[in-house]
Every structure is written in structure tokens, then in C-alpha cells.
Amino acid sequence: MRKNIVAGNWKMNNDLAQTETLITSLKSQTKTTEAEVMIAPTATNLWQAYNSLKDSEIEVIAQNMHFAESGAYTGEISASMLKSVGVTTVILGHSERREYFNETDELLAKKVDAALANKMRVIFCFGEELADRKSGNHENIVESQIKNALFHLSAWDYKSVVLAYEPVWAIGTGETASPEQAQEMHAFIRKTLADQYGYEVANSVSILYGGSVKPANAQEIFSKPDVDGGLIGGAALNAEDFFAIVNAF
Numbered sequence: 001m002r003k004n005i006v007a008g009n010w011k012m013n014n015d016l017a018q019t020e021t022l023i024t025s026l027k028s029q030t031k032t033t034e035a036e037v038m039i040a041p042t043a044t045n046l047w048q049a050y051n052s053l054k055d056s057e058i059e060v061i062a063q064n065m066h067f068a069e070s071g072a073y074t075g076e077i078s079a080s081m082l083k084s085v086g087v088t089t090v091i092l093g094h095s096e097r098r099e100y101f102n103e104t105d106e107l108l109a110k111k112v113d114a115a116l117a118n119k120m121r122v123i124f125c126f127g128e129e130l131a132d133r134k135s136g137n138h139e140n141i142v143e144s145q146i147k148n149a150l151f152h153l154s155a156w157d158y159k160s161v162v163l164a165y166e167p168v169w170a171i172g173t174g175e176t177a178s179p180e181q182a183q184e185m186h187a188f189i190r191k192t193l194a195d196q197y198g199y200e201v202a203n204s205v206s207i208l209y210g211g212s213v214k215p216a217n218a219q220e221i222f223s224k225p226d227v228d229g230g231l232i233g234g235a236a237l238n239a240e241d242f243f244a245i246v247n248a249f
Ligand SMILES: O=C[C@H](O)COP(=O)(O)O
Pocket: 009, 094, 166, 170, 171, 172, 173, 174, 210, 211, 212, 213, 231, 232, 233, 234, 235
């Protein structure tokens, strides 16, 4: 059966001292669910976070990585570098990477391949913009993002892939997709996977929702049958709020 997962994406927030403070608060929280819990601090703090949390139930994951193993890519970090600091899961394809760093489906396919070749787990993000939703084109956009970046993978590869549907219009805006909108899209995503790989694979893949998930709305969103957890931005920066979301299952 697929896993429930709540991952906190800290984005470009928290220096070293702030990271330690937030981790201390996270360690004081009580988890009352079976959901897997992850946090993605900024790259400079991964090693410290990994060491602070290695005996806990919280996995430390990365926000991004390069597709190459090493070389002349100034400012970039490879999969093996992440693994050398204890990180074995990486977020790829976040809409902020797509928008501000011009990450295309083609580039993301290479990153996914590099992560899987390094035996890492991928949380692959995608989602439509507001104009796509308004024009009724949201399913086509999501389908093409998945097909272009993931359909070259084998069924076996999906053991290491988690999907994260994040409608761009709901990220950091306070505007959440309704639980019904989330369920409708998650069911569509699962069917898209099933059409290519069959339902055995599609039903085994966790599909997270991201976009203004808060303690007040998490339970209703997570109650939907095809929503297997959340990728949390703003609310992940507060330990009580984050664990209220984790415990919403
Ligand atoms: O990666 C997380 C998403 O971008 C959601 O962010 P948010 O919860 O602040 O809307």
C-alpha cells in the first residue's frame, strides 16, 4: 500500500542557527500518525540537519540537484554530493525552479534519471498556472508535465518516485485548491499513470498535494482517497503548525 507523506519545503529560509532552532522545536513535537515526515532545509544546512535528526523519525531531504555527477557547473550540487551528507530524497520540478530557473520538462527528465541512477527517491512536482485552470486546460498541462518528464521510466522506477501536485495559483497565496479540486486532479493523475503503467503501479505511487496547506484545511484535503499527503511550504516553518498537519491524517 502506498505511504502517506508530509514533507516540509523550507525554500530559501532559515540560516544555520535558525535551522537548529526549528529542528529543536520539531523534535519536541509528537507524531500521532503513520505518515512519513520529511523536511527540506536549504543546501548549506543539510549536513547539520541530517546529524541533528538522524536518530529521529524525520528525514532530511534536498530541494534540488543537478543532473551531472560532477564538473564545470558553478553553484550546483550533484546526487552523490547529497548522498555524502546523508540525503537520499530530492524534490525536483518545483514550480519556483521551473519559473525562476527555467527548468523544463526535458531538463527535469535528466535530473530524475540522475537521482534514480544514484538510488535516490524523487518527489516530482508539477501543476498548472491560474490561466490554465481558468481556461479549463489544467488536465492537459499536468498530463504533459508528467508524460514529458516521467514516461520514459520503467514501472520499477516508480518504487522511488513520489508525485506532488502543486497548482501554481495556490502556492504561497493562501488560496488552496478545494478538497474536491485536489481529489479530482489526483484521480486524473493516477489514471494518467494507470493508462501508461497499469493500476498496480498507479495505486502504489503516493501523490501529495501542495499549495497553502495549513492546520485548518489539512484534514479535509488529506481525507480524499487519492491525496496521500502534502508538500508544505509556509506552514512548515513553524513546528506546531507543521506537526498539526502531519497529525491531520
Ligand atoms: O513546496 C511547497 C509548496 O510550494 C507550497 O507552499 P505553500 O504551502 O507556502 O503554499
